Amino acid sequence: MVEQTFLAEGWRIKLAWGLFAGLVVTGIWNLCEIRDAVGVRWILGLVAGLSQLGIVGVLAWGLAHRKRPIIELSGDDVRYRSIYWFGEGKRVRLEDIKNVSLKGTRLVLTTSGGKRLRLWLGDLSQRSREAVRSAIEERIRV
Numbered sequence: 001m002v003e004q005t006f007l008a009e010g011w012r013i014k015l016a017w018g019l020f021a022g023l024v025v026t027g028i029w030n031l032c033e034i035r036d037a038v039g040v041r042w043i044l045g046l047v048a049g050l051s052q053l054g055i056v057g058v059l060a061w062g063l064a065h066r067k068r069p070i071i072e073l074s075g076d077d078v079r080y081r082s083i084y085w086f087g088e089g090k091r092v093r094l095e096d097i098k099n100v101s102l103k104g105t106r107l108v109l110t111t112s113g114g115k116r117l118r119l120w121l122g123d124l125s126q127r128s129r130e131a132v133r134s135a136i137e138e139r140i141r142v
Helices: 011-036 040-065 126-141
Strands: 004-007 069-074 077-082 090-093 097-103 106-111 116-120
Touching (some): 011 040, 069 116, 069 126, 097 126
Antiparallel strands (some): 004 069, 069 077, 077 090, 106 116
């Protein structure tokens, strides 16, 4: 079977990378500027630089745990993960899926064991969400 990938789109994804880069650059800039400063200016530069780099860490953690979905249909698996996270994500075998339904921004996969797996697809366009649902339905019929 052909491998298919559906991924999130939109301005928010581009904004996150720009914000991340901007905070890194300005944090490093603030830390470089304090080498000639003394007194209060040195303390303020240090606090500004370290706090911006701290925010970068929090932002990186948030992006890693944010659901910017990638849905991959490959072979006999459906894989759901985040754009920003390189981990395994959720994986369901096609042979275990009994039913597929799309309820707004949630794709609901019902397994043969009765378990319902809800996948958030809010950052995919309506057309892409429907394409994901129909592609999974088509594969489970085969």
